[in-house]
Amino acid sequence: MKRLDRRYPKGELRRRALIEATLRVIERDGVSGVSHRTVSQEAGLPTSSTTYYFTGLGDLLAAALTCVMDEDSERMRRLSSGGDRRRELAELLARVAAEPGRLLAEYELFLLAARRPHLREATDRWLVAVSAFARCYTDDPVRARVVVAMIDGFLLQTLLSENKPTADEVEALLSVVLPGPLPDR
Template identity: 70%
Template sequence: MEQPTIVTDGRRIKGNRRRRALIEATLRVIERDGVSGVSHRTVSQEARLPTSASTYYFTGLEDLLTAALSSVMTEDAERVRRLTAPGDNRHELALLFAGVVALPGHLLAEYELFLLAARRPALRKATDEWLDALRDFAYCYTDDPVRAWYAAGMIDGILLHSLLRDEKPTAAEIETAIRALLPGPPRNP
């Protein structure tokens, strides 16, 4: 039997690359200037693309911000979900977050977008995905929904507080906090 030929549309690949470049540029603009600094012009300049590119790939600034928020929250939720695998992964989660707080620029952009979602309910699908991933991780160590909710809040609190401090929490400190709230053995050995 003959193998099917995979046809690659170069325009689609170029379009996906440009769209991704605009999303990444949006995150850099938010990191540097906040959400208020996002415009089609600033994002396009940051991406080194013509201004018309952002208006071509995104129907408006809301669409661009939604894409940026969805992108980072989906990516981060997936990283946490990988740690819901069998075994004790609290140390790995602490290492993951220690790496995140060590390079706070991306985290700052994420929380700017997180706060925007608090004001715009249409953006909350992506933040819900992130919070669900944190709670799913907690459910690996507890069956108490309140404890799982506290764990998600604690993790977000640690990440948010790290933006306000010059001295970032270490992986050991983060792990200690996680183990204090989720002390039991993994429920998924």
């Protein structure tokens, strides 16, 4: 777990610890492995803490999904801040693919949103952020959708492969779908 800012109130630190523990449980056991007991044990907190901070497992899973989608969306927004950032995105995607545990947890939660429409607000933020990155390179809405599909498809495929791509390989893929940045962006 990454170091948390100690200025947060104790409750927010515990809530965040439970979310991080949920992600680790999903990495290890899948969404079906999430229970009040497994999450609280993973977090090193009493079992009652999950029901204190979350109304139920659905709320906990929604919080975990929202957390990862917000983090991922923010990374994409930073990459959309101008200039040719394809190499930076390629390096990020290669790093993510090289350590697939968290990615697997994220996609399990992402797919959970396919069954639970109320969770799609979080996944929509990710899709909008990737699309915004693509629009730095193209005005074509179809090409922007291809980029979104390519990135998600690429990440899913890396979960099925023992051979993880290099940043150079990812950059080559991005260069095919995004030939270059648009002027003044």
